[in-house]
Amino acid sequence: MLVETKLFKSDLKQKPLILDSGSKLDYVQIAYQTYGELNSSRDNVILICHALTGNSHAAGKLRGFEYNPNANPDLLNRYSQLYKDKSGWWDELIGEGKVFDTKKYFIICSNTLGSCYGTTGPTSLNGENTYRMNFPKITVRDMVKVQKILIEYLGIKKILAAVGGSLGGMQVFEWALSFPDLVETIIPIASPVQHSPWAIALNRLAKEAIMKDPKWNLGNYIEQPTNGLSIARQAAMISYRSHESFQQRFARNKTQEQGKFLVESFLDHHSEKLLERFDANTYIYLSEAMNNFDLSNDRGNIVDVLRSIKQKSLITGISSDILYPTTELKSYLKFISKAEYAEINSIHGHDAFLIEFGQLEKIIGQFFINNFS
Numbered sequence: 001m002l003v004e005t006k007l008f009k010s011d012l013k014q015k016p017l018i019l020d021s022g023s024k025l026d027y028v029q030i031a032y033q034t035y036g037e038l039n040s041s042r043d044n045v046i047l048i049c050h051a052l053t054g055n056s057h058a059a060g061k062l063r064g065f066e067y068n069p070n071a072n073p074d075l076l077n078r079y080s081q082l083y084k085d086k087s088g089w090w091d092e093l094i095g096e097g098k099v100f101d102t103k104k105y106f107i108i109c110s111n112t113l114g115s116c117y118g119t120t121g122p123t124s125l126n127g128e129n130t131y132r133m134n135f136p137k138i139t140v141r142d143m144v145k146v147q148k149i150l151i152e153y154l155g156i157k158k159i160l161a162a163v164g165g166s167l168g169g170m171q172v173f174e175w176a177l178s179f180p181d182l183v184e185t186i187i188p189i190a191s192p193v194q195h196s197p198w199a200i201a202l203n204r205l206a207k208e209a210i211m212k213d214p215k216w217n218l219g220n221y222i223e224q225p226t227n228g229l230s231i232a233r234q235a236a237m238i239s240y241r242s243h244e245s246f247q248q249r250f251a252r253n254k255t256q257e258q259g260k261f262l263v264e265s266f267l268d269h270h271s272e273k274l275l276e277r278f279d280a281n282t283y284i285y286l287s288e289a290m291n292n293f294d295l296s297n298d299r300g301n302i303v304d305v306l307r308s309i310k311q312k313s314l315i316t317g318i319s320s321d322i323l324y325p326t327t328e329l330k331s332y333l334k335f336i337s338k339a340e341y342a343e344i345n346s347i348h349g350h351d352a353f354l355i356e357f358g359q360l361e362k363i364i365g366q367f368f369i370n371n372f373s
Contacts, residue, residue, distance in 0.1 A: 031118020
């Protein structure tokens with residue numbers, strides 16, 4: 001399946017997008033991919049929301065090199081060069097005969113507000129200059145507001161399911177409350193309804209690493225602050241996996257060439273890959289949005305807010321997730337009236353939602369059979 005990233009620029013000057021911070025955006029560009037066909041009723045839609053360093057390339061192989069003329073640097077182009085012959089991050093789940101069946105459903109994945117792969121964010125041009133740290137503060141709720149603009153542009157009448165992991169799952173929870181009449185079911189995977197002190201602390205470490213890199217220069221860097229972003233990524237990768245996965249995969253083994261521990265080489269590899277394709281200011285903005293995520297903001301206490309979720313909900317945890325433990329996710333079932341729980345049994349930690357495709361296929365497939373057949 002060959003795919004392309006579309007860029008939709010919404011002119012909001014007559015009615016600017018007011019963010020939660022009170023700041024406004026007169027223009028919003030949204031990068032998105034779609035798979036399958038929208039039916040005549042415009043209601044066979046699956047909305048997929050991506051995680052922190054993800055993008056709209058959820059499935060298929062890119063048709064060719066892509067460009068975003070409204071960004072500096074153009075990381076959409078950089079990504080398309082690096083991933084020219086590689087499939088999207090959930091390709092195992094999207095396509096004909098797969099759980100997100102493109103013969104049945106119209107699947108949308110948009111790059112989130114504040115990211116660096118085509119949707120307006122810190123790397124976007126604001127007139128002749130790049131926003132950088134002058135980009136307004138954003139929230140998960142703001143991300144969903146921007147996705148709603150895209151949904152309206154596409155003329156969609158109903159979202160059968162909003163699905164996403166980690167930061168994507170936070171957006172899914174927010175969809176349930178911001179636009180309850182539009183969304184029929186939700187599937188948040190390895191996602192909290194409030195960012196915990198534990199998760200906030202880990203993001204604080206990443207943010208501090210970036211901002212204390214001399215190259216960061218208050219966000220006005222010419223070259224990426226590679227040391228800071230590298231440490232941020234390595235800290236994140238530790239939180240995305242588990243003790244058991246590291247023990248089983250690496251033990252105390254070392255590389256023959258350099259004598260490094262294999263786990264050190266693993267962390268080096270993942271940080272180097274991120275440095276090739278991501279932006280440090282973007283990392284700060286999205287991490288801050290995650291830290292400030294609280295579904296109950298301006299809505300009352302969290303218990304009453306959870307009770308107000310009326311959609312059929314599949315809360316999905318991961319057995320070895322140290323970032324968002326299963327005990328935290330299971331606690332929501334007491335309050336969301338139409339919620340059920342499923343668990344990915346994996347040693348791979350938080351990242352299991354990007355690894356355990358077979359289990360996800362069964363879990364989501366059964367939920368679809370129960371609700372859409």
